[in-house]
Amino acid sequence: MNCRTLLIALLFPILSIAQQKDTKMYELRVYYCHPGKLDDLVKRFTDHTAGLFEKHGMVNVGYWIPVDNQDNALYYVLSFPNRESRDKSWAAFNNDPVWKDVAKKSEESGKIIKNIVSTFMSAAPVSPAITKSSGKTDRSFELRTYTPEPGRLDELVNRFKNHSIALLKKHGATHIAYWITQEEPEAPSKLIYMLAFPSVDQGKASWDAFRKDPEWIKAKAESEKDHPIVQKTESIFMKPTSFSTIR
Numbered sequence: 001m002n003c004r005t006l007l008i009a010l011l012f013p014i015l016s017i018a019q020q021k022d023t024k025m026y027e028l029r030v031y032y033c034h035p036g037k038l039d040d041l042v043k044r045f046t047d048h049t050a051g052l053f054e055k056h057g058m059v060n061v062g063y064w065i066p067v068d069n070q071d072n073a074l075y076y077v078l079s080f081p082n083r084e085s086r087d088k089s090w091a092a093f094n095n096d097p098v099w100k101d102v103a104k105k106s107e108e109s110g111k112i113i114k115n116i117v118s119t120f121m122s123a124a125p126v127s128p129a130i131t132k133s134s135g136k137t138d139r140s141f142e143l144r145t146y147t148p149e150p151g152r153l154d155e156l157v158n159r160f161k162n163h164s165i166a167l168l169k170k171h172g173a174t175h176i177a178y179w180i181t182q183e184e185p186e187a188p189s190k191l192i193y194m195l196a197f198p199s200v201d202q203g204k205a206s207w208d209a210f211r212k213d214p215e216w217i218k219a220k221a222e223s224e225k226d227h228p229i230v231q232k233t234e235s236i237f238m239k240p241t242s243f244s245t246i247r
Helices: 003-019 038-055 083-094 097-106 153-170 200-212 214-223
Strands: 025-033 059-066 073-080 113-123 140-148 174-181 191-197 230-240
Touching: 025 038, 025 083, 038 059, 038 073, 038 083, 038 097, 073 083, 140 153, 140 200, 153 174, 153 191, 153 200, 153 214, 191 200, 200 214
Parallel strands: none
Antiparallel strands: 025 073, 025 113, 059 073, 059 230, 113 174, 140 191, 140 230, 174 191
16 A cells, blocks of 8 residues: 555545534524523523433533623524434423423422524534533633525625635634524525634624725625625624533
8 A cells, every 4th residue: 555545545534524414403592581580590401401401312502691681591502313303302301200390390489481482403514513612711602693685695605615714713713603594484594603702802803803804805895796695694792601511
């Protein structure tokens, strides 16, 4: 075996792993609590819910609380092999006697959750592999949602692939995950992604530097010379909970 053949043989398993497509289904859930009940919800997740999710086949991707949390919200992401698996896991969880007992006891002094918003997502082709945090210092996270102009989602994703991802990294952002929401009637797909920064202030400074970067200014102008791509941008800075695997 010559050197070239040996190198290919050694690299093939690595390349194969890198090229594997993430086919999992992701679910972003936002729980809006009644006033004064967020701490009760977090405690219930810490002591019971997150563990029961795992018991029933759900993967806890991460949990976050908005920095400016006027809506008393908890954000979290779960993953499943597919939609069928997701439905079975939730049915098993909701029917678990342990969960029923926990839910009943935790709400003896009043209901905790006012409203739940659930969004089904798939990994975007530009997303890095989602991994657990290895550092000991908590970071600040930013969840961004882009609503593209009709028919422009692919152009938006390609702009990230060819320009935005590298430029964001250049200016200090860490890419956590990129998702595309599953299209529904009257709800076209959106791009949702998460970045991490050492702090909120450093995150804002990174964005300022990104927007002023000549490479970005040129890429944006060229990509939008015939039509705009993004219709609406939403951003929220968050901090991880103590039990989040991404921190």
